[in-house]
Amino acid sequence: MITDVxxxxxxxxxxxxxxxxxxxEVRQLLRxxxxxxFVRLYAPRKYGKTSLLRRALRDGERxxxxxxxxxxxxxxxxVADVTVRLERAYAKELKGELRKRVExxxxxxGVGLSLGALGISARLQLxxxxxxxxxxxxxxxLPLRLDxxxxxxxxxxxxxxxxxxxIEGLDGLLRSHIQHHGEVASYVFAGSEPGxxxxxxxxKERPLYGAAVPMRLGRLADADIAGYxxxxxxxxxxxxxxxxxxxxxxARGHPQRAxxxxxxxxEEVAPGTxxxxxxxxxxxxxxxxxxxxxxxxxxxxxxxxxxxxxRSLSLGDGSPYRSAVLRRLxxxxxAVRRALPRLAATAEIEExxxxxxxxxxxxxxxxxxxxxxxx
Ligand SMILES: Nc1ncnc2c1ncn2[C@@H]1O[C@H](COP(=O)(O)OP(=O)(O)OP(=O)(O)O)[C@@H](O)[C@H]1O
Ligand SMILES: [Mg+2]
Numbered sequence: 261m262i263t264d265v266x267x268x269x270x271x272x273x274x275x276x277x278x279x280x281x282x283x284x285e286v287r288q289l290l291r292x293x294x295x296x297x298f299v300r301l302y303a304p305r306k307y308g309k310t311s312l313l314r315r316a317l318r319d320g321e322r323x324x325x326x327x328x329x330x331x332x333x334x335x336x337x338x339v340a341d342v343t344v345r346l347e348r349a350y351a352k353e354l355k356g357e358l359r360k361r362v363e364x365x366x367x368x369x370g371v372g373l374s375l376g377a378l379g380i381s382a383r384l385q386l387x388x389x390x391x392x393x394x395x396x397x398x399x400x401x402l403p404l405r406l407d408x409x410x411x412x413x414x415x416x417x418x419x420x421x422x423x424x425x426x427i428e429g430l431d432g433l434l435r436s437h438i439q440h441h442g443e444v445a446s447y448v449f450a451g452s453e454p455g456x457x458x459x460x461x462x463x464k465e466r467p468l469y470g471a472a473v474p475m476r477l478g479r480l481a482d483a484d485i486a487g488y489x490x491x492x493x494x495x496x497x498x499x500x501x502x503x504x505x506x507x508x509x510x511a512r513g514h515p516q517r518a519x520x521x522x523x524x525x526x527e528e529v530a531p532g533t534x535x536x537x538x539x540x541x542x543x544x545x546x547x548x549x550x551x552x553x554x555x556x557x558x559x560x561x562x563x564x565x566x567x568x569x570x571r572s573l574s575l576g577d578g579s580p581y582r583s584a585v586l587r588r589l590x591x592x593x594x595a596v597r598r599a600l601p602r603l604a605a606t607a608e609i610e611e612x613x614x615x616x617x618x619x620x621x622x623x624x625x626x627x628x629x630x631x632x633x634x635x
Pocket of ligand 1: 268269270271272273274278279280281282303304305306307308309310311312452515516517519520
């Protein structure tokens with residue numbers, strides 16, 4: 261049996277007890293939820309939204325008796341998709357007595373819903389022309405029925421919520437239900453694309469305008485990352501030693517990048533020994549090699565003025581308008597002005613409180629830096 265396993269997870273959400281330093285965010289989120297407020301949670305990709313939400317759902321169930329439901333809306337593109345995801349979310353989360361109750365409630369709706377294997381997704385496969393809308397309405401009404409059947413309060417999280425923006429009329433449909441749920445359910449809408457989230461919640465004409473308290477997830481503090489990394493090295497019979505500082509400098513508080521670098525570093529360190537600067541350099545190089553295809557694809561997805569604006573930001577240390585840099589890149593101020601909001605809308609970059617911009621992903625920033633050095 262393999263017992264000496266790498267303790268740093270970076271490719272999927274981490275377990276609630278492995279979440280670093282989000283205690284205050286979880287508390288704040290739960291305070292809103294218990295108070296009956298709806299919340300929209302924003303953070304760039306891979307900042308730990310899903311990990312945090314799972315932890316909040318666990319604590320909400322354990323400490324507040326809420327019924328936890330995590331709906332993953334990643335890349336949904338139709339009403340049928342949303343219906344299936346919502347049904348599967350209930351199927352995954354509910355256990356025991358409550359599960360039986362919900363199953364009975366769903367059966368009674370007579371629209372083909374079930375928490376078992378033969379739920380709405382199977383029905384839709386067998387009968388592709390079947391209208392999923394009645395089933396969706398029934399699922400969205402479930403919190404009202406749960407309340408009526410025993411005073412349960414649901415805690416429903418829609419993860420990757422921005423993806424419903426592509427389905428005509430869905431935000432209106434959702435609102436028509438949840439606006440009556442203040443007493444029976446709390447909703448959290450999480451998303452990673454600030455542009456789309458703003459469109460859904462900050463546009464006057466949209467049904468969800470102003471419907472949820474905004475919350476934002478920031479970077480992790482260096483001290484918290486350092487403590488976590490050092491402890492996990494110790495627990496697995498190694499020491500992170502002098503490699504911690506360059507790791508913190510490279511990760512710049514980005515949660516997933518910190519874990520990726522820690523994972524790679526751990527791979528370089530034999531049991532019973534301490535990480536050296538050479539081990540760090542090898543780990544860093546391995547991480548950059550691993551990310552090369554990802555960065556390359558991301559880069560190809562940008563248009564030329566977006567690419568140049570990112571390069572200009574990198575050369576100008578956060579200020580994209582330096583004349584010498586613009587000349588070198590054959591870039592006009594106007595093109596930069598138009599590219600910045602597009603890059604911010606997809607969270608490639610973020611505006612800093614102190615002024616200027618930062619590239620969100622520190623390793624992408626490094627990759628762009630190398631591109632500049634090469635050109
Ligand atoms: N608070 C944290 N403590 C420890 N690791 C974290 C934390 N937040 C994020 N991570 C790291 O980031 C990775 C991604 O986390 P998670 O999937 O929760 O983020 P996400 O924002 O939901 O990402 P995506 O945008 O891909 O959905 C995890 O595998 C983990 O390595
Ligand atoms: Mg996620």
